[in-house]
C-alpha cells in the first residue's frame with residue numbers, strides 16, 4: 528500500500544517538484560496549501576487539501592483523513608527584502624504556522640518531519656564556506672524565522688520524539704526537465720526568472736542589486752542548485768527517517784559560487800540573447816557570499832546531484848519560461 532506524505536506548500540515551486548519526485552518514488556503526496564502563493568495547476572501528482580497552517584482544526588482533519596507517514600514542510604514566506612520590512616509577517620507566517628503544524632503532527636503520531644530551511648540562517652560570514660556546523664547568525668527576518676523553526680524541531684525532538692531532517696537550501700533554480708512544472712512567483716523576486724523576463728522582453732531590464740560588495744566583481748555570490756536535484760535529496764531524507772536513522776541537518780548546494788554578473792554572462796551564452804541591465808542599490812538583508820562547502824548529503828544520504836551545472840539550470844528554466852504553461 529502506498530504511503531501518504533503531507534506536503535505543505537505542495538502547490539509552490541519546490542513543493543510541486545517534491546510531489547513529482549515523491550510520486551515517482553512510490554509515495555502519495557498530499558498537498559496542503561493556502562494558495563497565497565501556490566498554483567492549483569501545479570498540483571498534479573496527488574490529492575489536494577486547501578487550508579492555512581495556522582488552522583489547527585483543519586490540520587487535524589487532514590492528518591486524520593490520510594494518516595501520513597511523514598510531513599514535508601515547504602510552505603513558507605521566503606522573500607528576504609519583504610522580511611526586512613515586515614518581520615511580524617515572517618514570525619507569524621513562518622514560525623507560528625510551523626509550530627502549529629509540528630503540534631498537529633505530534634498529536635497525530637506523525638513523527639517524521641522533513642523541513643526546508645535555508646542558508647539565510649547563516650547570515651553574512653565574511654566569505655566563509657558554509658557547512659552544517661557553521662554557527663547560524665541570520666541577518667534578515669526570513670533567516671531568523673527559519674532558524675527558529677529549526678529550534679522548534681530540535682525541541683520537539685527532545686520532548687516528543689519528533690525526528691527531523693532539516694535541509695538548508697542554497698539558491699534553488701531550474702525547472703522540471705520534463706517541463707510539467709516550473710518556477711512562477713507573484714511577485715517574482717528571484718534572479719534567474721527575472722533575468723529571463725528581461726531577456727524575452729517581459730520586463731524592461733534586470734536590476735543588479737549592488738556592485739560594491741567585497742567580491743571579485745562587486746556583486747553578490749550565490750550557490751545555485753537544481754530544483755530536481757534538491758527534491759531528490761528530500762526523498763532520500765524521508766527514506767532516512769523511515770529507516771529510523773534519526774534527526775540530521777544537511778546543506779543542499781552545488782558547492783560552486785557564481786556572482787550576479789557571472790549568472791548574467793552565462794545566461795547570455797545559454798539563451799544566445801542580450802540581458803538588459805540596470806545597476807541598482809544593494810537590497811537590504813543580502814549577504815555578500817553564500818556558498819556551501821558541505822558534502823554531507825552526498826556522503827551520508829548518497830545524494831548525487833546531476834543537473835546542478837549553472838548552464839543546465841538556466842537552460843531548464845529558459846525552456847519552462849518559453850513554454851505556454853508558464854502563465855499557469
Ligand code: UDP
Pocket residue numbers: 607698716717718719721733734735736737747748749787810813
Ligand atoms: N538579485 C539581483 N537582482 C534581482 C534579484 C536578485 O541582483 O532582481 C541578486 C540578489 O541581490 C542576490 C542574488 O541575485 O544576490 C540572488 O537573489 P535571489 O532573490 O534570487 O535569491 P536569494 O539569494 O535572496 O535567496
